Amino acid sequence: MTTLGNGAGEGVVGVFARERLSDGLVATHRGGFGAHVRVLDPARGELAGQLRRAGFPNPISPDDLGTTAALILVTAPGRAAVVGRLLTEAGARAVHVVNRAPPPLEDTTRPGTLELPPLDLAVGAGDELGA
Numbered sequence: 645m646t647t648l649g650n651g652a653g654e655g656v657v658g659v660f661a662r663e664r665l666s667d668g669l670v671a672t673h674r675g676g677f678g679a680h681v682r683v684l685d686p687a688r689g690e691l692a693g694q695l696r697r698a699g700f701p702n703p704i705s706p707d708d709l710g711t712t713a714a715l716i717l718v719t720a721p722g723r724a725a726v727v728g729r730l731l732t733e734a735g736a737r738a739v740h741v742v743n744r745a746p747p748p749l750e751d752t753t754r755p756g757t758l759e760l761p762p763l764d765l766a767v768g769a770g771d772e773l774g775a
Contacts, residue, residue, distance in 0.1 A: 653724040653741030655700060658716040658731035668716045671734035677718050677727060684715040691715055699744045713737070 660668050665683070672681045684694040691713075695701070698717060716736075718727045724741045731739050 654721045654744050655717055655719045655742045656724050656727040656731060657704060657740045657742055658736035659713050659738040660716060660736055662712060662714055664735040665714045665716070667734040668731055668736060671730045672716065672718055672727070675726070675730045677720055680719045682717045684717055686712065686714070700742045701745045704740055
């Protein structure tokens with residue numbers, strides 16, 4: 645399953661069987677994306693949680709995640725279509741374009757206060773402005 649859409653995401657997640665993981669890593673490094681690659685391994689914890697901690701909400705079906713699949717996450721804004729093709733050609737069983745979670749909204753229910761020093765606007769005769 646490949647969900648590349650228009651390729652306008654901030655990242656790409658490739659779902660790989662463990663025996664094909666190195667193929668995906670080689671493809672991303674050869675494509676010049678090695679510095680932007682992160683491997684998410686179910687042995688290190690729940691994959692959905694790892695995606696959330698990386699800044700991406702869980703955009704992937706639990707069926708795609710499974711318990712043995714490893715994920716390759718590539719952060720590549722504007723280059724998602726290229727990365728998606730690389731991962732697909734390297735044997736990913738699914739490829740998803742993902743976006744980061746929006747930043748949390750500020751709490752506007754409690755307005756803050758800002759204390760400013762007193763402002764002296766008095767200018768006497770003979771005082772020079774800016775002096």
